[in-house]
Structures are given as structure tokens and as C-alpha cells.
Amino acid sequence: MIAEQVIYGLVGVGLFSLGFRGAFAVLAPLRRVLALNVAGAGLFLMLIAAAYRGAEMAPDPVPHALALTGIVVAVSATALALALGKRLRERREDD
Amino acid sequence: MIDGLIWVIALPLAGVLMTVLVPRAASAIGVAIASSTILAASAVVWLVASEGPVRYAIGGWSPGLGIALHADALSALLLLMTTVVALAASVYATAYLKPADQRRHFWPLWFLLLTALNALFLAADLFNLYVTLELLGLSAVALTALDGKRAAVEAAMRYLVLGLVGSLAFLAGVALIYTAYGTLDIASLMREIAPNPAAWTAASLITAGLLIKTALFPLHFWLPPAHANAPAPVSAAFSALVVKAAFYLVLRLWLDLFTPMATTGFAYLLGLLGAAAVLWGSWNALRAERLKLLAAYSTVAQIGYLFLFLPLIMHLPEGPSRNAVLGGVLLLALTHGFAKSALFLAAGVIQQRAGHDRIRDLNGTAQGLPATTFAIALAGVALIGLPPSGAFLGKWQLIAGALNAGLWLWIAVVLAGSLLAAAYVFRVLGHAFGQAHYPVRAISTGREEIPALSLALVATLMLGLASAPIWSLLERSIQFAEVMT
Numbered sequence: 067m068i069a070e071q072v073i074y075g076l077v078g079v080g081l082f083s084l085g086f087r088g089a090f091a092v093l094a095p096l097r098r099v100l101a102l103n104v105a106g107a108g109l110f111l112m113l114i115a116a117a118y119r120g121a122e123m124a125p126d127p128v129p130h131a132l133a134l135t136g137i138v139v140a141v142s143a144t145a146l147a148l149a150l151g152k153r154l155r156e157r158r159e160d161d
Numbered sequence: 162m163i164d165g166l167i168w169v170i171a172l173p174l175a176g177v178l179m180t181v182l183v184p185r186a187a188s189a190i191g192v193a194i195a196s197s198t199i200l201a202a203s204a205v206v207w208l209v210a211s212e213g214p215v216r217y218a219i220g221g222w223s224p225g226l227g228i229a230l231h232a233d234a235l236s237a238l239l240l241l242m243t244t245v246v247a248l249a250a251s252v253y254a255t256a257y258l259k260p261a262d263q264r265r266h267f268w269p270l271w272f273l274l275l276t277a278l279n280a281l282f283l284a285a286d287l288f289n290l291y292v293t294l295e296l297l298g299l300s301a302v303a304l305t306a307l308d309g310k311r312a313a314v315e316a317a318m319r320y321l322v323l324g325l326v327g328s329l330a331f332l333a334g335v336a337l338i339y340t341a342y343g344t345l346d347i348a349s350l351m352r353e354i355a356p357n358p359a360a361w362t363a364a365s366l367i368t369a370g371l372l373i374k375t376a377l378f379p380l381h382f383w384l385p386p387a388h389a390n391a392p393a394p395v396s397a398a399f400s401a402l403v404v405k406a407a408f409y410l411v412l413r414l415w416l417d418l419f420t421p422m423a424t425t426g427f428a429y430l431l432g433l434l435g436a437a438a439v440l441w442g443s444w445n446a447l448r449a450e451r452l453k454l455l456a457a458y459s460t461v462a463q464i465g466y467l468f469l470f471l472p473l474i475m476h477l478p479e480g481p482s483r484n485a486v487l488g489g490v491l492l493l494a495l496t497h498g499f500a501k502s503a504l505f506l507a508a509g510v511i512q513q514r515a516g517h518d519r520i521r522d523l524n525g526t527a528q529g530l531p532a533t534t535f536a537i538a539l540a541g542v543a544l545i546g547l548p549p550s551g552a553f554l555g556k557w558q559l560i561a562g563a564l565n566a567g568l569w570l571w572i573a574v575v576l577a578g579s580l581l582a583a584a585y586v587f588r589v590l591g592h593a594f595g596q597a598h599y600p601v602r603a604i605s606t607g608r609e610e611i612p613a614l615s616l617a618l619v620a621t622l623m624l625g626l627a628s629a630p631i632w633s634l635l636e637r638s639i640q641f642a643e644v645m646t
Contacts, residue, residue: 095318102325109333116340139295143325150318157311
């Protein structure tokens, strides 16, 4: 149904805005990365909503590929942020 | 020979694999791969010079489902600059990096950075651009934190978070464009795009993401700590290449893709932010205590100069006058790339020799490191914009264009920025030529000093005196022409 697609898309936009606002509002770096993960989830939901082509046709695979690449990048970046955060915490205990 | 476009991406990628597999020979492999990448980039420039804009579909699949590579005068020259700066920084890195585990981690990350840069300059597809931007950001963050000190790791964390914000905004814009138009290939989008709300929102999101990555005022605050705390060859690549790549994307997308939406108001807004960046960056460079921090703030200022060109470009129709202004911005970008990397490499030599890079305590540098001081002086000439450097020609074009458009504020900003640049360059040189407290002997190491010196010579002499081929290369259209291969 078209209405489902609109709902998914709007929820995606809402999550994206929420995550973005969170990234600017909080101060701790790891919390910012969490907020950006929420924003990323919203973005992927928007992409999935964009892939809907009607009840008869199969969904468009290109937004799926975009969302998968985005998920991989988000996971890698979060892992890097966690590694950097761990190094910062170790340094604080050293000094 | 069309495959020349692939080599310039495949060689650094092979370098990543080889330096991971054979860490003991990593330095030799690094220099070899960097040299061969220069050959590949020269092949691309020669191809563009002889045939005009070149387009290559990878695997033979036509765009729509396949990925295309595109090279024209703008991207080919920036590609050549990238590879030359990368070779010089790689040669310097073989002497700069002392601890063994830093060396083992540096080379794969360095070649990932180079792969991402080369792929970015050749990308003809919005999603390809997103992937290369992410690769660039992640490898840059890892390289920033290479020496593991607290300041470097904090700077890397901030760079990572802001880079992610920019990338997410970029991806949101790309998703909107796909939803509205069903394709991501730039050449196909150029024909279909129209100023409707979806395209406007996408253009704003993409531009916002790119402005964060190019460190335009007021989104520049991540740059000085990151560039000042990274290892010297890495800082050279950052200031010269990484921020330049994001600016290249802003220029490319607004010239080719978003032209229906380019209002003069928006161009003036970007120009005003550029003017603020010039003044703010130059003022902070004057007040900086450390040489690398000075260079980082100088990068903020020089990026501002590049944005000053945008209103002049936008309200000129296509033709020789617009090509002249584009030649100016390209020359300014190229000269800054070479000059800033020379400055960072020279700062690295000083930091390793003296143990610090405080400007106030630079006395005796001219006696102990004459070649390096000469390199700093040459780079300073290019940063100020004195003849015969390429920056002089670029700023000349900027002032001429501003006179034609009646933008008196632009001329005042350029003059004030050049004066402030002269002030901070002469401050550094004044301290460097001071007498040391005790006699110093001039010890020169070729591997450490030749890269900085040669980069500075290119910036100051070659790009100014031998820039005629660049103008003639730009005579052929620099737009995304539809070329059948």
C-alpha cells in the first residue's frame, strides 16, 4: 500500500532528524556516535521505503545496495570510534 | 590506453595489499607504488590533453547499473598533484617514522588514503563519491591517531564524529536524489534535474556535508587540532589533498549537477563564508604558537580563498571568461597543495631535529637546516601570493573577476588576507633567521629535506612560470561532456 510506504519514509525522516539533533546536542563523543547511528538507521529506513515499487513488482534492488553499503560503513566507523574511545580512556587512567 | 583510468586506482590498492603482506619491505614498496602512480596519473593527463574529457565504464556495463569513471582537465590536474604530493610525502615518511609498529600501520592506511583520493577525482556517480568520501574519512582518522598520544587521539575522535555527520548528510542527499530521479549517474542526472523541492533539499544536504569536510568557516573547528597533531607527512596530505578533494566536489557538483538551482544569493553566502574564513584563519595563524598549528590555520584561510571564486564563477555564462576564472581557482588550489605540503614536511624536519616546533624558539634554524628554511621561505612566497608563484596568477584572476563583478568587499578581503599571510610568514622566517644561542652545524639529510624543497619549488616556480599548459588544457571544456568510448 502506498500509505505504508509513506509511513516508513516519514518514520525514517523522523529518526534521521532525531539522530542529527542528538549528534549536536550531546557532548560526549561516544554518545554522539550513538546518535549518528540512530540517524543512519533513519536514513536506511528512508532508502528501504524508496525501494517499494508497488504490490506486483519486486522491490528496487539499488536502494537495498545503498543501504547495505551504508550499514557496513556505519559499523566500521562505530568500531573505529569505540577503539579511539578505549584508547582515550586508557590514556586518562595513565595520566 | 583508456584503461589508464583504472591503473591510477588499482596501483595504490595493490600497494595496500603488498604493504600488509610484506611489512618489512613496506617503505620500498611504498616509494615504488607512489612513483608508478605518478606515471599512471601522467597518462591520464596526457589522455585528457589529447582527447578531451574521457569516460570509462568499468567492466563494460553501461551506467544505470554500472559504475563509470570520468576524467577531464580539472580532475586530471588535481589527480597529478595528488600523486606528486603523495610521492614526496612517502619519501619523507620513510625517514620520519621511527617506531616499527607505526611504520607497519602507516603504509596500508596511507595507500588507502591515496586510493580513496584517486577514486574520488575520477568518480562519475554519486554513490561512488559517497564510498570514496567514507574511505577517505576513515583512513584519515586512523592516520591522525597514528602516534597514539592523547592530543592526537582526541583530535582524531572529533574528526571522526564530524566526518560522520558530513557523510550522513551527503548520503541523505544522495538517497533523496535517487528517490526523486531513479538514477545516480551524474551525466544522466544533469539532463533531468530541475529546481523542485526534492532537488533543493538534496543539494542543501550534500553541500552541507561537503562544507563540513572542506572545513569552511564556521565548520572548520575540527581542522587545526587534527592537522597539527597528525604526523608530518600525514598533515601534508591532509591539508594539500583531503580538504581540496571536498572543495573539488563542491565545485564539480555545483558546476555540473546543481546548475538549475545555483542562485546568486547562495553563491554570495558561500563567498561571504569564504571571506570570513580568510580573515579568521589568517588572524589565528598570526597568533599561533606552533609551526604546525600556523600551517593548519593557514589552510583554513586558503580554503576561504577558493570559496571566494564561487560567486564569480556562478554568474558568468559558459565561455572563455568563465574558463579563465576556473583556471584561476585551479591554479590557486594546485599552488596551495604543493606549498602547504612543503610547509608541513619542513615543519616535520624541524620538529624532529629540534624536538619541538614552537615558533618563538626557532632561532638558528637557518644555520642548522638551510635547505629546509629555504623550502619554508618558498612555500611562504606561494602562500602569500607573490610572483612568480601560481598563487599570484590565481589571486590576480580573483581580483580581476571581482573588479568585473563590482565586488569591492572581495578585493579588500584578498588584500587583507595577503597582508596577514605576509605577516605570519615573515614572523616565522624572522625567528628562523635569528642567531642560535650556540653554534650549530648544518647537517643535511637528502631523504628528509629534498621532498619539501622540491614541492616548494614546484609551487613557487613551476606553477607560476610554466602554467600556460594548464590554461590551454582548460580551453577544452571541463564539464561532464557525454563522451562515447
